[in-house]
Amino acid sequence: MAAAQERLTDGTDGMDDAKEEDPDGRDTTPAPFRAAVDALRTARLRAEIEVEPTRPPQRLAPFSYALEAAVVHEDEDLADGRLVLLHDPAGHEAWQGTFRLVTLVRAELEPEMAADPLLPEVCWSWLTGALQSRGLSYGEPSGTVTRASSHYFGGLAARPAASQIEIRASWTPREGLGGIPDTAAHLASWCELLAQVAGLPPAAPGDGSVVTLPQRRGPQPR
Template sequence: MAAAQGRFSDGAEGTDSAKETSVPIPFRRAVDGLKKARLRPGIEIDPVRPPQRLAPYAYALEAAVVAGDEDLADGRLILLHDPAGHEAWHGTFRLVTLVRAELEPEMAADPLLPEVCWSWLTGALEARGLSYGEASGTVTRASSHYFGGLAERRPATQIEIRASWTPREGVGGAPDTAAHLSAWCELLCQIAGLEPVAPQDPGVVSLPQRRGPHHP
């Protein structure tokens, strides 16, 4: 991945079609918005090959929140575009995401964890004044316990958020993808246990922050 400098590398193409002149102008503008977004330090992010069958046009990127040599959280964001519109989206664009992280025991035990994690996504979008619709998703908490030759490892809990939403289109028919990417990275940082940098919605709740990698 690119160096964690708060800006994403264009060292790889997310989709071959993005280089074709036949690509719709709104999609080109949306992809350009992703490429030009400036992000907070500590995020490593790169374009990757997107799924080929979800929409006529797609662009994808993957990211990780990095502290030293440790990845605190990782995820993928996919931009989909169907010029003809999509009944389920109620629009021509859709953002689809998967983010995941391993949690500290005190965070994993919180009974409100799923609701809080979902509020991080909606709160990050609303804190930036972004208009969106048809948001849906799941928050999954999975615990692992180790036995036999792995018995010395402490139990671990991973949280996974799968979500999608329709970004409202702006001038020129393209949504403000730079702002949506910034909001998504804020979600990634919060699930990693970092303090938010954008003003939070009053309804957004914070969980205990993650301890450093060398904390006993």
């Protein structure tokens, strides 16, 4: 997933296990957040989607954890993205909850798809549809869909024009027992969005692989 790392990371490697500790060295990371991060490792995803932890953004919430993913088919990266889990134990007025999921998804577009005037609406419906298809409860969704075209000149004139789609979105996953959202299902839904943006056909029932994330990278307090 080197290509995705080059595009998405901020110049740092993955974080080692990081915990918020009190002066006595005791771990004070909230149990719901630890459980929500652990659940991400149980998600069953398509074999074409490679997922691994990456450095989370700072200062967005007291606790955060991030994953990056790439859709790889026949050694070609078709789409990539980042999913960030935020947690504020005190709650956040704009979130209407204590957890928030934030995402960025990007992909190259075929010319005929790039010309579709309804493309932004379709891409947004892929996200909401992926969540709804799993019966997930969520609130306060917001985001943007951006379509861009690149044309090359001078020394780059031999390159064909290219179009890209970028989806930035966030939503509040509703909390279940113990105040913990079903982060594994939300991750699986997000990966369905990645697959659709990449142009993959629907997965066959039961097709998937268990994602095992490196244990040395853990929840990251602010």
